[in-house]
Amino acid sequence: MSSLEHCGAILTIDLDAIAANYRLLRGKLAGANCAAVVKADAYGLGVENVAPALAAAGCETFFVALIDEGIALRRNLRQADIHVLNGLAPGSETAFARHRLTPVLNSLADIEAWSLFSKARERPLAADIHIDTGISRLGLPPEELEILAAEPQRLDNIEVDNVMSHLACADEPGHPLNRRQLDAFRKARRAVAAARRASLANSSGIFLGADYHFDLIRPGAALYGVGPLPGQPNPMAQVVSLQGKILQIRGVDTPQTVGYGATHSVARRQRIATVAAGYADGFLRGLSNRGNGYVGDIRVPIVGRVSMDLVAFDVSNLPAEAAKPGAVVDLIGPHNPIDRIAAEAGTIGYEILTSLGSRYHRVYSGGGV
Numbered sequence: 001m002s003s004l005e006h007c008g009a010i011l012t013i014d015l016d017a018i019a020a021n022y023r024l025l026r027g028k029l030a031g032a033n034c035a036a037v038v039k040a041d042a043y044g045l046g047v048e049n050v051a052p053a054l055a056a057a058g059c060e061t062f063f064v065a066l067i068d069e070g071i072a073l074r075r076n077l078r079q080a081d082i083h084v085l086n087g088l089a090p091g092s093e094t095a096f097a098r099h100r101l102t103p104v105l106n107s108l109a110d111i112e113a114w115s116l117f118s119k120a121r122e123r124p125l126a127a128d129i130h131i132d133t134g135i136s137r138l139g140l141p142p143e144e145l146e147i148l149a150a151e152p153q154r155l156d157n158i159e160v161d162n163v164m165s166h167l168a169c170a171d172e173p174g175h176p177l178n179r180r181q182l183d184a185f186r187k188a189r190r191a192v193a194a195a196r197r198a199s200l201a202n203s204s205g206i207f208l209g210a211d212y213h214f215d216l217i218r219p220g221a222a223l224y225g226v227g228p229l230p231g232q233p234n235p236m237a238q239v240v241s242l243q244g245k246i247l248q249i250r251g252v253d254t255p256q257t258v259g260y261g262a263t264h265s266v267a268r269r270q271r272i273a274t275v276a277a278g279y280a281d282g283f284l285r286g287l288s289n290r291g292n293g294y295v296g297d298i299r300v301p302i303v304g305r306v307s308m309d310l311v312a313f314d315v316s317n318l319p320a321e322a323a324k325p326g327a328v329v330d331l332i333g334p335h336n337p338i339d340r341i342a343a344e345a346g347t348i349g350y351e352i353l354t355s356l357g358s359r360y361h362r363v364y365s366g367g368g369v
């Protein structure tokens with residue numbers, strides 16, 4: 001991370017907005033509890049700042065993808081209940097126990113390994129059981145679930161915390177797979193009767209209704225401001241803003257082109273501002289000639305290709321005093337939130353967040369910091 005003076009762009013992460021989003025989601029629940037998914041460095045926002053802010057908002061249960069993410073999170077949150085989605089890597093059992101991490105067991109083989117480890121320790125150790133109800137990614141496939149249902153003693157040495165599954169199409173409320181997965185999950189829950197609680201919904205799944213909430217919801221993206229309902233107004237508070245510094249202004253009035261590949265031709269007199277962010281910072285190349293920055297309320301379109309460290313904007317509509325080196329352009333802000341940028345770049349808000357680069361100067365606001 002570079003200093004405020006030396007940086008090309010300033011990334012501000014609003015921890016109060018994350019806490020507000022946590023409370024908004026929790027407020028939708030009747031009896032269920034709300035966990036937080038903080039894998040991939042809290043979706044690129046910095047888990048060491050984000051997780052304590054969520055804990056301060058009342059979150060007790062956290063999910064990460066990798067065991068090393070769990071070990072790092074344990075250093076930050078001594079008390080939290082931390083679950084590792086990718087499950088047991090071979091030989092990782094001791095590390096799970098040492099750092100008090102709960103593995104998500106994704107197969108009968110995982111269950112057997114954890115059971116043997118637990119037995120050797122002479123006390124049942126906690127684990128989640130992940131059932132694949134239709135995403136065909138991780139979790140026990142139907143044939144393994146059948147074996148587990150017929151042989152429940154396979155779980156005798158395990159303290160089964162969550163039985164869980166993951167939805168493939170939660171962001172498409174009308175998709176028939178949602179209902180099929182819900183039905184399959186209800187069956188799975190009966191088959192894994194030893195489980196203390198059940199968990200199905202990610203961010204978008206929460207908005208499918210109370211049927212999908214069970215005992216524990218697992219939002220990630222919505223906490224960080226991604227809209228859980230594509231095509232509908234976003235109920236979540238925006239968390240991220242990004243301001244890029246103008247390095248240079250160029251007045252162009254002769255026929256010329258801008259950037260690599262000469263993809264933008266200057267037709268009339270234009271003023272071009274070159275800003276210090278590029279695809280090496282996660283400002284995606286797909287935004288070339290498509291995305292928009294804002295200076296206050298004034299839209300400044302991206303012209304030409306986004307390059308590694310730089311991007312050019314047409315600032316002809318700005319008053320001259322606003323378009324000068326050192327002034328900033330909102331690369332992510334109230335007029336161009338992450339979902340809009342994602343649409344312009346042909347991707348999803350998740351990828352915009354997890355691509356945010358390491359060269360920005362990061363500022364955390366709120367959250368008691």
Ligand SMILES: *Cc1c(COP(=O)(O)O)cnc(C)c1O
Nearest residue numbers: 037166202203218219220221222
């Ligand atoms: C990433 C993930 C989540 C969180 O999903 P969002 O769509 O970001 O809310 C929940 N559960 C599992 C299994 C995941 O992999």
